[in-house]
Amino acid sequence: MKSNVTMKDIADQLGVSSVTVSKALNDKEGVSVELKAKIKQVAEGMGYRYNTLAKQMKEGLTYNVGVIIPERFTGLTQTQSFYLNMYQSIAKELEKSGYYGILHILNRADEDKLNLPRIYNEKRVDAFIFLGQINKTYIEKLQDVEIPKIFLDFYDEQADIDAVITDNFYGAYEMTNYLIKHGHREIGFVGNLYSTSSIQDRFLGFYKSLLEHKIELNYAYVIKDRNEHGAFIDLELPDKLPSAFVCNCDQVAHHLVNKLKVLGYRIPEDCSIVGFDNDIYATITEPSLTTIEVNIQEMAKQTTKSIVEKIQNNNQSFGRISVKGKLIYRNSVTKVAER
Amino acid sequence: MKSNVTMKDIADQLGVSSVTVSKALNDKEGVSVELKAKIKQVAEGMGYRYNTLAKQMKEGLTYNVGVIIPERFTGLTQTQSFYLNMYQSIAKELEKSGYYGILHILNRADEDKLNLPRIYNEKRVDAFIFLGQINKTYIEKLQDVEIPKIFLDFYDEQADIDAVITDNFYGAYEMTNYLIKHGHREIGFVGNLYSTSSIQDRFLGFYKSLLEHKIELNYAYVIKDRNEHGAFIDLELPDKLPSAFVCNCDQVAHHLVNKLKVLGYRIPEDCSIVGFDNDIYATITEPSLTTIEVNIQEMAKQTTKSIVEKIQNNNQSFGRISVKGKLIYRNSVTKVAER
DNA sequence: CTGAAAGCGCTTACAG
DNA sequence: CTGAAAGCGCTTACAG
Structure with a gap:
């Protein structure tokens, strides 16, 4: 031996x-x-x-793919297992194709200073998957990166970089339709519209549903949930509550439910609330949240398939892939009360 | 360019x-x-x-470390962000030392068939970190593996493999002392004693505290929480409840609290309950759980330091490192009621 | 201070 | 079917 x-x-x-x-x-x-x-x-x-190294050297390929997650999505604070779960699914999928995923947490300093990951400068990876929205300026910097790259769970219209996203627009649209079907006409939205493309698209899907139903958008019902750094802020409620809220994610829906309960409101009797993501917050909230389940495995599968194709076929472009989510019906919505 | x-x-x-x-x-x-x-x-x-490959080939080293997590700890079911958080911390720490962590999810079939990970057979890693308890037989199979390895968050007395663990024994001991200081004399334990070394050690720390206080261990108060595959089972409560329960983890404490509340008990007035881990279940439980915080970052740091030393210094052995946890006081414990 | 030679462990043409 | 030669991109002695 x-x-x-x-x-x-x-x-x-x-x-x-x-x-x-x-x-x-x-x-x-x-x-x-x-x-x-x-x-x-x-x-x-x-x-x-x-000895894979010899083969790698001969081919000039490492069969490694760098998976970059911005630090702010990974705080050791309980939350965001979403990105780690996604990474895990990607690692599994890559392995099926003979590739391996190297996780790199992009810290804020490197992101601000536009430092590319060392795995790039050392030629340790054949391609990159960027998981979670990164700075505009960093995205521009990526023009210099000469290996295939994909954005996962966000996209950028300027940069011509392929992306795999969950169908935020359609999901929020469907969800809002569902609320309207339950008689709601005054519906709020919780999320910072200037924070990420996901929130923006969810908002727009929400808005489309309102438009289709000839319901006017009331900006007093659009509530900011986080600051420009992505940190959650205290929710400022309007004087008069709408009969329902579409929250941009389950975690914020969870906060909102708790806040309203403290103020003496009953959920969903006094106010229906829906989330997005179907993460742990959807089930621990009381009542449990009606939400949209993001199909992590399918997203990981599509991303892996695409990045491997890009590596093998000369970085060909495929544009943007939307992966459909699924409406999960739980207990946070009820027919609108007669007023 | x-x-x-x-x-x-x-x-x-x-x-x-x-x-x-x-x-x-x-x-x-x-x-x-x-x-x-x-x-x-x-x-x-x-x-x-x-081009790192050339250097790697020259040295015969990859500067990659394989991190192996058994599949059962990673189910996409919301939970177990503990292991992924740990992996994330390890990846960060390794990078500081110029190494990279390659995650491999060990699926049940490979574990049963004693298949070593492909990253090993392809010489893609210089060492292994096994994160989360693996089968006895698989541990034996690891004798064949000729690169440094460390067990993280568990250990095995037979196999002479270095390990980094959280101080389960002392944590549970301290926690039980705390309950006793609050007047509790009838204290139960929730966990399958034959499932993992962690649970066993937590139980023994609990037992040591009882012994020290001359309190007899009542096996009617020792409740199984999972089967031999690690899947949670329904908790069978004794006819007469003790005044407090030490649970082997927060998730099970969460289940127990909910179960007792459904049965009409008030927590902590009718029964004090403590957990272990300080994961998300500790804060979402109502009341929030008094628990032991596992120091993930310190564990990751120790593990990384040790594995790098083993790689560089001829696989020298260091034995077992216990990383102390920290008691977190919340709202699930009260002085024992007069009966 | 500078560089020619050899080697890390494979694979890819190409010749027999 | 089998193998000698060259090369992947570095680094490590060693010589000048």
């Missing part, structure tokens, strides 16, 4: 050349069936482990 | 040798200050990126 057994060692053992050993172990043409079997058997016996 | 600029290209550009370029870029001795500056400048100008 020596650790540094090479093909040459196996070759010497059998009195053949290392070329033949290479062919045999890789199941390539040009080795007799018997010799191939013999070689494999000896390799096994000698405890041979294939 | 050609992508495949090599040291040779830089050398040719300047009419020097690639050896000199190598020395200059690595800040080694033997290049004049002016030439070094010149070389660095030209490298920058040509968009040179260092």
